Amino acid sequence: MSIYETLGRYYDALVRDDGASDRWVEWIESWNPGPEFLELACGSGEITKRLAKKHRITALDLSQTMVDEARSKAEAESDLLPFSFAQGDMRDLSAYGVYDAIGCFCDSFNYLEDEKEVQAFFDEVYAHLKDGGLFFFDSHSMDRLDEFAEDYEEAGEFEDGTQVQWIISAQDRQIYQDFAFYFDGRTVEEHHCQTVFAPEELKTMLEKNFEILSLCGDFDQDELEDVEKYFFVCRAKPHPAKPEA
Numbered sequence: 528m529s530i531y532e533t534l535g536r537y538y539d540a541l542v543r544d545d546g547a548s549d550r551w552v553e554w555i556e557s558w559n560p561g562p563e564f565l566e567l568a569c570g571s572g573e574i575t576k577r578l579a580k581k582h583r584i585t586a587l588d589l590s591q592t593m594v595d596e597a598r599s600k601a602e603a604e605s606d607l608l609p610f611s612f613a614q615g616d617m618r619d620l621s622a623y624g625v626y627d628a629i630g631c632f633c634d635s636f637n638y639l640e641d642e643k644e645v646q647a648f649f650d651e652v653y654a655h656l657k658d659g660g661l662f663f664f665d666s667h668s669m670d671r672l673d674e675f676a677e678d679y680e681e682a683g684e685f686e687d688g689t690q691v692q693w694i695i696s697a698q699d700r701q702i703y704q705d706f707a708f709y710f711d712g713r714t715v716e717e718h719h720c721q722t723v724f725a726p727e728e729l730k731t732m733l734e735k736n737f738e739i740l741s742l743c744g745d746f747d748q749d750e751l752e753d754v755e756k757y758f759f760v761c762r763a764k765p766h767p768a769k770p771e772a
């Protein structure tokens with residue numbers, strides 16, 4: 528079973544935070560991104576529906592459950608610009624056009640497995656940005672590996688009576704999130720693995736095609752110590768001219 532197939536149904540009940548979503552959008556809008564916006568790994572669409580008030584959003588996610596949830600939320604709003612949602616893998620954007628801005632939020636980036644995937648992802652994003660287009664993303668910080676060196680455990684019950692157990696642990700450069708959903712007489716498990724990269728390493732990879740406009744911790748901290756996430760804002764360098772046919 529793919530990740531977020533079951534978690535997607537309960538994602539908002541577990542982690543939805545309207546204040547945090549507002550803050551994400553405030554941070555993004557403070558950089559004045561242009562009208563055409565591609566959101567990768569849009570999840571349940573909380574940031575998407577806020578961005579769609581000012582931008583024509585194209586949003587994708589690997590999980591069909593998440594895409595369906597995000598689309599139905601956007602359809603329930605009355606003041607959004609035209610939007611489109613699709614199931615898709617952010618590592619392959621060949622079906623997509625060229626945008627003023629591309630974003631990948633809330634540690635979705637950390638589902639990329641290794642440096643090779645990260646560089647290919649950065650190259651793919653660059654290929655789908657206009658000259659000067661903005662690329663926003665965040666990543667778990669290295670501090671989180673220490674934080675979850677000791678298991679974090681949470682358990683609870685959803686409104687429909689389904690129970691959940693959620694364990695977060697870390698080893699080497701990986702953060703593991705293990706979910707168990709207990710339905711009436713049936714248990715469904717989801718095992719997530721995210722990789723954490725050093726900010727210097729990410730900077731080096733980004734600099735091939737981007738100018739890094741900002742790298743800070745948790746939205747606005749200059750220091751990258753004692754923070755949960757690194758926040759990157761990058762600007763696409765001019766694309767090389769295509770050779771004449």
Ligand SMILES: C[S@@+](CC[C@H](N)C(=O)[O-])C[C@H]1O[C@@H](n2cnc3c(N)ncnc32)[C@H](O)[C@@H]1O
Nearest residue numbers: 531568569570588589590616617632633635638
């Ligand atoms: C932690 S959630 C964040 C969702 C959303 N960005 C938000 O702001 O809440 C991570 C999301 O990444 C998606 N995801 C993971 N790997 C992906 C991939 N290769 N391509 C597209 N989406 C992916 C998952 O399906 C999930 O919805």
